[in-house]
Ligand SMILES: [Cu+2]
């Protein structure tokens with residue numbers, strides 16, 4: 731009787747231990763955080779897109795890649811991360827470029843830039859664009875994480891702060907917001 735009880739108990743403990751070890755291994759091996767931003771057109775606009783974010787750990791560059799459609803043909807459209815995920819009044823309530831360090835506007839490879847400065851997406855003759863960028867300032871965890879903020883597509887070209895105006899140093903003079911979405915966690 732005791733033997734019959736003991737056997738399954740031992741098996742259960744062994745199985746539990748094994749499952750714990752597997753879970754532990756899995757946690758160590760995959761620290762990648764993923765996020766997604768569905769870019770929906772602003773009112774009376776058509777531009778749309780889908781952007782994926784992947785970061786292996788808090789200190790790694792973040793891979794930002796995606797696709798856009800219904801853009802102006804053969805055009806560079808400014809694309810940024812803005813401070814807030816509030817789209818209640820459309821893209822305008824997403825606030826300014828995400829700028830946790832209080833710096834001037836720049837381009838994605840500028841030494842002085844907003845964290846949210848992703849530059850431009852370049853459309854082809856069909857009004858379609860792909861984005862494939864590894865970013866050194868955008869993070870998906872920690873105090874300056876972009877999760878819950880917004881990605882915003884603009885009508886005009888971001889001049890990376892070289893336009894010679896106050897607006898250029900603030901927004902890159904990228905003009906009206908034509909599409910946006912909230913950056914949310916992905917599996
Ligand atoms: Cu913007």
Ligand SMILES: [Zn+2]
Nearest residue numbers: 827835844847
């Ligand atoms: Zn900026």
